[in-house]
Amino acid sequence: MxxxxxxxxxxxxxxxxxxxxxxxxxxxxxxxxxxxxxxxxxxxxxxxxxxxxxxxxVTNYIRTSPAEIFVSQAGVRTMHMSASALPTDSVAEVAAVPGVAWAEPIGFATGSVAGPDGRQLSYVIGYDTTTGRGGPSTLETGRQPGPGEAVLDRQAADQLGIKVDDLVTVLGTPLRIVGLSSGGTNIANTTVFVSAEQFQRMGHHEVSYILIGVEDDVSAGTVAGRVQDALPGATVQTREEFADSETRVVTDMxxxxxxxxxxxxxxxxxxxxxxxxxxxxxxxxxxxxxxxxxxxxxxxxxxxxxxxxxxxxxxxxxxxxxxxxxxxxxxxxxxxxxxxxxxxxxxxxxxxxxxxxxxxxxxxxxxxxxxxxxxxxxxxxx
Known part of the structure; x- marks a missing residue:
């Protein structure tokens, strides 16, 4: 059976x-x-x-910045295709907020940089070269810029045929390239870094963004809320929120x-x-x-x-x-x-x-x- x-x-x-x-x-x-x-x-x-x-x-500068919080003009939530201006006394107000370890202003403008092999749209960032917090995350060659000098991204330098010690024109001002950075070039533009003093000499005296470092014993979200209370007329975002805003605007475009x-x-x-x-x-x-x-x-x-x-x-x-x-x-x-x-x-x-x-x-x-x-x-x- x-x-x-x-x-x-x-x-x-x-x-x-x-x-x-x-x-x-x-x-x-x-x-x-x-x-x-x-x-x-x-x-x-x-x-x-x-x-x-x-x-x-596009978001490399934000993601690699030592800052955990970014402050910009009211309604401005990105750097890409944006213009921001803050009162100069905003830096002191931010620095006095509990939980803020440091507050670093940067200038930001849009221009172009030209070389023997062409011209490329560029963001120009003016920062305090003594701390370097608002400057390039990686300086591959050369040194921090001084008066009449600039640091250019290596990728853009290679594309435009620019070398260290070459003269370039940025925002109508001739500047000598004294260093090459990395991570500052994308499909739309590149980045030029100058000292805060040079940025003012180029006719830009405003504070565009404030970069904020947070003390170890407090969260970035908590400090961001306190900064927002101190500057109700500004836009305050954590690094993640700022990068997300940048991603959305580029994606929408x-x-x-x-x-x-x-x-x-x-x-x-x-x-x-x-x-x-x-x-x-x-x-x-x-x-x-x-x-x-x-x-x-x-x-x-x-x-x-x-x-x-x-x-x-x-x-x-x-x-x-x-x-x-x-x-x-x-x-x-x-x-x-x-x-x-x-x-x-x-x-x-x-x-x-x-x-x-x-x-x-x-x-x-x-x-x-x-x-x-x-x-x-x-x-x-x-």
Missing amino acids: NAVRTLTRPPTADAVPVGRRMLFAERRRATLTILGVACALLLVLVLRGIFAGAIEQ SADLLRLMSTIGLLIALAVIALGLMTATLSQIRDYAVLKALGATTLRLAGTVAVQVVVTVALAAAAATVLALGLGVLLPLLSSSVPVSVTAPAVAQTAGGALLAGLIAALWPLRRIASIDAATAFRETR
């Missing part, structure tokens, strides 16, 4: 990894499918990575372009993924018909297909991530203005979208087999 029961039980009831075995039954086809999906995912990851890298560049790029990339990727996985299912449609003729349920067949899709997308996502990370290292070497930042959320979202599209496309061909009986399914494979 036991033998009879064993023989009459459908073979597909056994815990056999049918999906994985069918996927790699023809390794060449499986490899091509995985590579095709990986290329589609790579396109989306690179597009997202370029935008994320550009955002990181490039929203149309970003949406177009993302939509095109996503549509291409989903089309490739759907076509590849649907073709993989169609190429094995006779095998699925045989399984149904042997007793496999439609649910079991769908599960087999789903396993193949999950394995394919997982392997493709891993390959695409490795390639995207490699491009993130390679592209800045070829062009430092094109950074690629691959993040875990971007990988997860891209892989999730690919999985959903793949499941729909791969399961779609099974609808014909699901609607017929086992005997008919068997005959259709002959």
